[in-house]
Amino acid sequence: MPRSLFDPMRQHIPLQVAANEVGVSVDQFRQFCRKPGGPSLYRITAYRLTVIRRELEKLKARLAKPSGQARRSKRELAPEEPSQCVYVIGSGGHVKIGFTSKGARKRLAHLQIGSAEKLTLLATISGSVEMEKRLHACFAHLRTSGEWFRNTGELRDWLARGCPVDAP
Known part of the structure; x- marks a missing residue:
């Protein structure tokens, strides 16, 4: 009806x-x-x-x-990191020291796509390409390929000290 x-x-x-x-x-x-x-x-x-x-x-x-219960995105909860920085990303016994102008977490995500192993962001340092080159020169004896280095000896110690810029 x-x-x-x-x-x-x-x-x-x-x-x-x-x-x-x-x-x-x-x-x-x-x-x-x-x-x-x-x-x-x-x-x-x-x-x-x-x-x-x-x-x-x-x-x-x-x-x-x-307001304290408002849902926050992962980006809001993450600590602030400089957009232009030198990053140290680790995978097993190796680390990659590189420079990015788009943020270290974004760079980590891009690198993870091509890696079979789980990558982790070990450190970010506010700096420039010159700092990255200086770090590459300091750890040249540990270089395995490109920007990848063996995570042993003084590189491991440097990471454990919190990556001081003045004395790698």
Whole structure:
């Protein structure tokens, strides 16, 4: 049987009644309805009111969360790192000393794609390409290939001391 024009779910509800039904003031109800994609204020029906009530409950739940409980992205929780830096990434008995202008974590992600072993970010040092070249020269005797070095002897000690820039 088709719905009649006098279906209670399709009957018009006055604005004041609709606002009271949802539990907000008339001004708050108007403001909510004016948002993009919001319900029309011209004709509020009982059916639309149930949809509005659900949306407002979700909104109230989001606003009720204390700021400390707000969900944070991994990037917000990670400690700040310089975007231009010299990085030390380790894999097994080897480390890579390199320079990046896009951030060490991003560089780690790019290197991990081509590596069969799990890579870890061991250190980041705010610095330039010149610093990277200086470190390569200091540890040249430990070089295995390109920017990769054996993680032994003075390189391991340097990492354990926290990568002091003045004395590698």
